[in-house]
Each structure stands twice: as C-alpha cells, then as structure tokens.
Amino acid sequence: MTEIQDPSIAEEIIALEKAGLDRWYDGDPGGPLELTAPSITYFDPWTPMRLDGRKALVDYAEPFAGQVHADRYEMLNPKVQLYGDIAILTFNLITYDRQDDATEKIQNRWNATDIYHRTEEGWEVVHMNWSYMNKESETTDP
C-alpha cells in the first residue's frame, strides 16, 4: 500500500478540519470534538502527558467552551498524505485577533498534525499533535 494521490479526498479532509476550527475559534469545543474517534490520542503544549481516549479529551476540552476566540485564521500549506483509510493532515496555522484598540494581532502560530481514519460512518480523528511554531518564524509570516 503506497501513498495515494487523491485531491478530492484532500479537499474533503481540509473542509472537515476547517469546519471544526470555525466552531473552535467561535468558542465551541464540539467542533473538533465531534470529529474524534473513541480511541483518539492527543498532545498539545498544555497537556501534562498524552491524553488517551475521547473521554479524556472531552474532559480536557469542554472547560474551554466560550473561552476561545480568534477573529480569523490562515491555514498555511495544508497537506494530506493518504495511505489506505488513513489520511495524515498537516499544516501551519496562524490565528489573529483584534486588540482593545481594534488593531489586528497574531494570536498564535501552530504546527498541526491531525490523523483521520475512514470508517463506515465517515472520517474520524485518531490522533492530534498541536504544537507551537518557532517564534523566530515571525519575520517570515505573511
């Protein structure tokens, strides 16, 4: 089983991801959480160790309801590596928010890995690793 090139699947995965992010950055953890598989494993810069299983991730993420907001984001250079029923989605993400004086500022920069698994019910996320980009990359940001 070698890597498959299928632009329509790449588009489908990226659209799912963006739909989840749109809800997350509007304060709704259900956006990404509803995409997860029961067996998901998860890392981010605040997790004390890897989180294992949807329940652990729900317990971790639900307190963020209403707490997360970005005015907009840019998903840079998304790539889907497809092997059978596994699609590895990777991208850099820049989020932006307005300050008190209404000027827009970069909020966060991410290295994002989301692994999707195709099931009879559709695509489910079985692993996520979200981490910070090198801050030195600021000078080359768009």
Next chain:
Amino acid sequence: MTEIQDPSIAEEIIALEKAGLDRWYDGDPGGPLELTAPSITYFDPWTPMRLDGRKALVDYAEPFAGQVHADRYEMLNPKVQLYGDIAILTFNLITYDRQDDATEKIQNRWNATDIYHRTEEGWEVVHMNWSYMNKESETTDP
C-alpha cells in the same frame, strides 16, 4: 479497516524508534534519518514551517552531527495505533544529561508523534511532529 491490535508489531516499531534515538542522542543524525521515507513531512519547535521531503530534513538535521548528546532517556507510555500499513507511534520522552558537577538533570521533555508506513523494504517514517511537553508537568515527572 479498523484499528488492529498486534503487540509484536508495536514491539517492532518501538525497537526501531529506540535504535534511532540511541544514535541521535549519541550525536548521529543518521539514526532517525535512515528511517525516513522520501516523502516525509516534519515539524519540531525550531522548524520555521513544516519541512517536506527527506532532502529538506537531511539538510536541516545533518548540521546537528556531533552536537546532540543525552546520557539517557525515558520513553514514557509508548503506544502504537495500527491501521493497515500505517502505525502511529506516540510517547512522551524525558532526556537526561549530567551537569559539570556530575549531577543528572532533565534536559528536555517531548510530546512525540512518529508515523510509520510498512513498505516492501520495511517500515519507513512518513511524518514526525516533535514538540515540547507542558513544563508544568515537571512536578509529576518520574
């Protein structure tokens, strides 16, 4: 295609990873680089953006030859999620090194994602996302 439970494959993947890390922490980038697929994608805390392809990763990692050393590491709670020919290896890694006064100190703490793909020539790494663990987890470190 659902998740497969196969302890012998998990052991094989973890042994490959440790063999690569043993060389990396002894100053030899070839350890992990020789495991990579031509199409590898890669993130770590210093990459300015995602690196795409083995050549980009080799150009990035080879200058570290002889520069990286840890006396030992602990691979915590490694897990392999197996789907067809894709094995998602995740773990937390604590590296240790001795100080000038010979006392041992924690050097780094990692959230590590390495995705292996089974080919006719053996397992190849098609994606890596290495990022820092939450520093607050220090109090719960072993």
